[in-house]
Amino acid sequence: GDSVTQMEGPVTLSEEAFLTINCTYTATGYPSLFWYVQYPGEGLQLLLKATKADDKGSNKGFEATYRKETTSFHLEKGSVQVSDSAVYFCALSDRTGGFKTIFGAGTRLFVKA
Amino acid sequence: DARVTQTPRHKVTEMGQEVTMRCQPILGHNTVFWYRQTMMQGLELLAYFRNRAPLDDSGMPKDRFSAEMPDATLATLKIQPSEPRDSAVYFCASGLGGQGHTEAFFGQGTRLTVV
Numbered sequence: 001g002d003s004v005t006q007m008e009g010p011v012t013l014s015e016e017a018f019l020t021i022n023c024t025y026t027a028t029g030y031p032s033l034f035w036y037v038q039y040p041g042e043g044l045q046l047l048l049k050a051t052k053a054d055d056k057g058s059n060k061g062f063e064a065t066y067r068k069e070t071t072s073f074h075l076e077k078g079s080v081q082v083s084d085s086a087v088y089f090c091a092l093s094d095r096t097g098g099f100k101t102i103f104g105a106g107t108r109l110f111v112k113a
Numbered sequence: 114d115a116r117v118t119q120t121p122r123h124k125v126t127e128m129g130q131e132v133t134m135r136c137q138p139i140l141g142h143n144t145v146f147w148y149r150q151t152m153m154q155g156l157e158l159l160a161y162f163r164n165r166a167p168l169d170d171s172g173m174p175k176d177r178f179s180a181e182m183p184d185a186t187l188a189t190l191k192i193q194p195s196e197p198r199d200s201a202v203y204f205c206a207s208g209l210g211g212q213g214h215t216e217a218f219f220g221q222g223t224r225l226t227v228v
Contacts (some may be wrong), residue, residue: 043219099210101217105155
């Protein structure tokens with residue numbers, strides 16, 4: 001079945017450092033890919049998405065490119081802020097899976113001032 | 114501002130008691146998901162509905178959990194009897210699916226503690 005694998009955390013960075021969180025997926029069809037963010041005590045919020053190969057999703061300085069050849073959707077940000085501290089989830093939604101959303105395990109990010 | 118509403122936000126109950134969690138999806142959304150989040154297991158899909166019909170509840174322990182959508186504005190997740198291992202945060206999410214990818218909009222969750 002469909003699955004998402006993302007790098008284990010926690011990831012600890014200093015403010016203004018470069019961020020990469022790796023995500024790879026397995027799917028039988030052609031999924032749409034997502035990154036969600038969860039702040040303490042909150043539900044998940046959509047951060048960005050890409051619906052087909054080579055699409056780049058971007059929002060709030062975060063970017064991720066849908067790479068079909070490597071089945072990856074790595075999250076990047078050039079300069080993180082303390083306010084980016086949260087848990088980040090990679091996810092997919094696939095027609096052959098009935099469009100249910102499958103999440104990775106989440107990666108916790110701590111950004112130090 | 115459209116949002117998914119979950120009640121209660123917090124619930125503490127004794128083992129063996131029945132627990133009912135409620136969710137009001139965003140108006141117009143035709144897909145509703147129930148997820149459970151724990152430190153050990155992460156985010157698990159318990160069940161989901163499309164147009165109020167259950168599509169997949171394979172992630173749900175059938176002997177004690179049940180999920181329903183009595184109407185388009187209400188989804189419920191019930192645990193009877195509850196056990197300490199059910200302690201978790203339960204999220205409801207809704208989306209518009211069936212013709213393309215389903216972006217999920219999450220509620221703030223119900224934090225359940227079974228003692």
